Amino acid sequence: MKKLYRSLAALSALALLTAGCGGSGGADPGNVDPQGKIEPRAISWLLSRPADGAVITTMEKLADEYAADHPGFKLNLITTPDRPSYIQKYETLAAANKLPELFDTDATPFAQKLAEQGRMMDAEKLLKDLGLYDDYRPSALAYQRFDDGSLYMIPFEYGAEVFWYNKALFAKAGIDVPTSLDDFPAMCKALRSAGVTPIAIDGADQWPLERWIAYQPFRTDGPEYVKALKSADAKFSDPAGQKAAQWLSDLGSSQCFEEGFSSVGYTDAENLFTTGKAAVYNMGTWELGALATDALDPSIRDDVDFFTLPTVDGSATQPNEYVAPSGIGMAVNAKTYDPLVRDFLQFALTRYPDEYAASGALGPTSTEPKIPANATPLYEKAVSTANDAGEETIMPWDTQLDPTTNTMLQQELTLLVQGNISADEFVSKMDATLEQNAPKYFK
Amino acid sequence: MLPYRSKLSVALFLAPPLLLYGAAVLLPIGQSLVLSLFSWDGITEMQFVGLDNYRFMLTGDPVFWRTFLNQLGYVAICLVLQLGGGLVVASLLASLTRGREVIKVLYLLPAVISTVAIAFLFNRVYAVHPQGLVNGLLGAVGLDGWERPWLSDVNTVLAAVSTPEGWRFIGIYMVIIYAALIAVPQELAEAASLDGANAWHIFRHIRFPHIRPVWLTTTIMATTYALRGFDIPYLLTNGGPGQSSELVTTYMYKTAFTSTNYGYASTLAVFIVVECLVAVGLLVAMLRRRADA
Numbered sequence: 001m002k003k004l005y006r007s008l009a010a011l012s013a014l015a016l017l018t019a020g021c022g023g024s025g026g027a028d029p030g031n032v033d034p035q036g037k038i039e040p041r042a043i044s045w046l047l048s049r050p051a052d053g054a055v056i057t058t059m060e061k062l063a064d065e066y067a068a069d070h071p072g073f074k075l076n077l078i079t080t081p082d083r084p085s086y087i088q089k090y091e092t093l094a095a096a097n098k099l100p101e102l103f104d105t106d107a108t109p110f111a112q113k114l115a116e117q118g119r120m121m122d123a124e125k126l127l128k129d130l131g132l133y134d135d136y137r138p139s140a141l142a143y144q145r146f147d148d149g150s151l152y153m154i155p156f157e158y159g160a161e162v163f164w165y166n167k168a169l170f171a172k173a174g175i176d177v178p179t180s181l182d183d184f185p186a187m188c189k190a191l192r193s194a195g196v197t198p199i200a201i202d203g204a205d206q207w208p209l210e211r212w213i214a215y216q217p218f219r220t221d222g223p224e225y226v227k228a229l230k231s232a233d234a235k236f237s238d239p240a241g242q243k244a245a246q247w248l249s250d251l252g253s254s255q256c257f258e259e260g261f262s263s264v265g266y267t268d269a270e271n272l273f274t275t276g277k278a279a280v281y282n283m284g285t286w287e288l289g290a291l292a293t294d295a296l297d298p299s300i301r302d303d304v305d306f307f308t309l310p311t312v313d314g315s316a317t318q319p320n321e322y323v324a325p326s327g328i329g330m331a332v333n334a335k336t337y338d339p340l341v342r343d344f345l346q347f348a349l350t351r352y353p354d355e356y357a358a359s360g361a362l363g364p365t366s367t368e369p370k371i372p373a374n375a376t377p378l379y380e381k382a383v384s385t386a387n388d389a390g391e392e393t394i395m396p397w398d399t400q401l402d403p404t405t406n407t408m409l410q411q412e413l414t415l416l417v418q419g420n421i422s423a424d425e426f427v428s429k430m431d432a433t434l435e436q437n438a439p440k441y442f443k
Numbered sequence: 444m445l446p447y448r449s450k451l452s453v454a455l456f457l458a459p460p461l462l463l464y465g466a467a468v469l470l471p472i473g474q475s476l477v478l479s480l481f482s483w484d485g486i487t488e489m490q491f492v493g494l495d496n497y498r499f500m501l502t503g504d505p506v507f508w509r510t511f512l513n514q515l516g517y518v519a520i521c522l523v524l525q526l527g528g529g530l531v532v533a534s535l536l537a538s539l540t541r542g543r544e545v546i547k548v549l550y551l552l553p554a555v556i557s558t559v560a561i562a563f564l565f566n567r568v569y570a571v572h573p574q575g576l577v578n579g580l581l582g583a584v585g586l587d588g589w590e591r592p593w594l595s596d597v598n599t600v601l602a603a604v605s606t607p608e609g610w611r612f613i614g615i616y617m618v619i620i621y622a623a624l625i626a627v628p629q630e631l632a633e634a635a636s637l638d639g640a641n642a643w644h645i646f647r648h649i650r651f652p653h654i655r656p657v658w659l660t661t662t663i664m665a666t667t668y669a670l671r672g673f674d675i676p677y678l679l680t681n682g683g684p685g686q687s688s689e690l691v692t693t694y695m696y697k698t699a700f701t702s703t704n705y706g707y708a709s710t711l712a713v714f715i716v717v718e719c720l721v722a723v724g725l726l727v728a729m730l731r732r733r734a735d736a
Binding site: 084087088091092094110111114117203204206259260261262263264265268272277348383402403404407408410411412414415418420423437441 | 462484485486487506518566569570571573591592594595596597679680681682683684685686689700701702703704705719
């Protein structure tokens with residue numbers, strides 16, 4: 001608590017100091033090839049990725065190689081894997097105008113403000129100038145773009161989000177893979193009658209459940225719905241929103257998710273699936289190492305398969321279009337951009353795809369990952385499915401809505417699925433919150 | 444009375460901590476007051492909005508009132524556990540002849556464990572998947588009907604997030620109250636018991652009145668700590684489900700660091716300061732009146 005007061009105090013002090021000098025950019029965000037000598041120095045990357053993950057280990061290796069040729073160069077990695085804490089740190093530094101050379105951010109409304117103030121380099125120009133732009137998967141770049149199509153972040157990962165399921169449990173319940181989103185409630189009921197938890201979900205982190213509210217509108221109205229919704233040009237009470245709310249309410253009353261899901265964390269949810277207690281687990285291909293190699297328990301290893309997001313009648317989007325995120329992106333600070341930063345990025349981004357693919361993970365470029373020796377056949381199937389993903393991707397709503405509406409949405413979704421509120425109550429409460437906050441945020 | 448020179452040296456030695464206190468506590472409060480008059484997202488220009496934030500907080504924000512009521516519930520549960528629990532344990536301890544130190548240490552232990560660890564611990568204790576201690580015990584004694592996801596049920600979550608905080612500090616208050624209890628002159632109790640007073644009478648009319656000043660201090664401590672309670676509810680449920688366990692403090696934190704609405708968050712911070720001052724004022728007034736009566 002004391003800490004809180006202190007951070008608030010620091011903030012208010014900052015407020016007084018920086019009042020009136022909000023948008024101080026520095027360099028020109030479009031000038032991606034500044035002239036001058038490359039002078040090695042230490043640069044920092046403020047990032048939100050697992051410390052032992054493939055992105056960090058790969059980049060550390062590349063930075064060491066670069067430093068060997070450029071004495072004096074050093075890449076400081078400051079990582080805060082926990083997303084909410086990271087966002088707090090990053091936004092506070094942004095407010096203090098103290099962001100380092102490189103920093104992670106999603107394509108959030110806050111990031112868009114930074115871009116508008118000229119504080120981030122134009123990533124599309126930069127990648128084109130480095131001759132790397134065409135190597136990237138279009139959907140990986142699409143995920144990083146703002147609504148106006150501009151690109152300010154560079155992706156380092158790629159993943160398709162699918163529904164992992166247990167074939168044996170489906171057979172036990174006598175059901176097939178759902179062909180429409182509208183089949184889910186019936187699927188859950190059948191699985192429940194067979195004594196199985198239908199879907200394992202990490203409710204504690206809130207974003208997994210928030211994916212589910214995005215599914216129906218993306219199928220019925222396409223990606224335009226959330227774009228209009230976030231600025232309150234569309235409403236939760238529009239047919240697309242109504243249908244989504246009703247669907248989630250039905251999922252809740254069909255007992256789709258495990259009991260007490262709202263306090264179950266990531267690992268516990270995954271364990272429910274990998275121990276054969278739950279039939280479905282909606283998660284990305286970043287789990288391939290755990291779900292499609294011999295790391296998986298032999299008793300269910302051959303039963304695991306996956307299906308992609310089903311469509312609905314008259315679907316506005318294609319079956320191969322679903323959530324295919326390229327992870328949190330990396331922005332380049334325009335204020336500290338110089339020939340050194342450019343040269344390092346050129347070196348690192350050119351070498352990155354091969355190095356990263358060697359780890360077996362799907363990367364943001366067209367370079368194929370090296371399938372590990374202990375992989376099951378599912379691994380290759382997942383990789384090829386991800387390769388076929390369409391260009392249109394579901395933008396997760398937590399990166400789209402204004403933060404206050406988003407927080408309210410995450411809280412109310414739990415109540416909706418737990419059956420504490422009805423779909424109508426949910427819709428009217430969300431519309432009130434949206435009206436209150438969206439216009440202020442997107443003015 | 445100290446001679447002049449000593450007074451000066453006392454003042455000199457008091458000055459550094461006072462300055463530190465001013466810089467670390469009073470200044471930020473002042474700054475929050477200033478900031479609460481603005482609308483500011485951290486990166487664009489600050490806008491002076493006068494008392495709009497206060498008006499919105501008091502009349503236009505249903506979430507705020509919900510969090511305020513939750514906070515009162517949280518305080519009540521913490522106080523019962525910490526002061527009530529502390530008093531009971533201290534009284535039992537005072538009548539114990541052996542093993543006092545061991546018991547004291549055991550009760551104090553949770554107070555030195557990091558909050559994050561405690562939050563993780565209780566997340567497990569309340570869990571359904573895999574089954575935690577609470578549900579396991581209920582099942583074992585045949586109360587299966589009471590088993591529930593304590594942190595997901597809107598009816599139980601507030602109590603569930605308050606309990607760890609209350610439990611955690613029982614030891615601290617137990618030690619303070621125990622110290623006061625053993626300072627009560629033994630002769631008074633002995634005289635009373637010769638006059639035919641039972642244990643309850645002795646406690647009610649002799650021991651408790653004797654420790655009243657200490658009791659007041661501990662009550663103020665426990666109340667202000669509970670009013671500022673933040674970390675365990677934040678880590679356990681993040682205020683959910685819905686706003687069932689959202690406290691004014693967690694709401695303030697989210698408003699500042701998630702919604703980047705620093706002006707309104709400062710308004711909430713000012714409210715917390717006022718709330719603490721009012722609570723302490725009420726307690727002092729209440730206990731003083733009872734002492735006079």
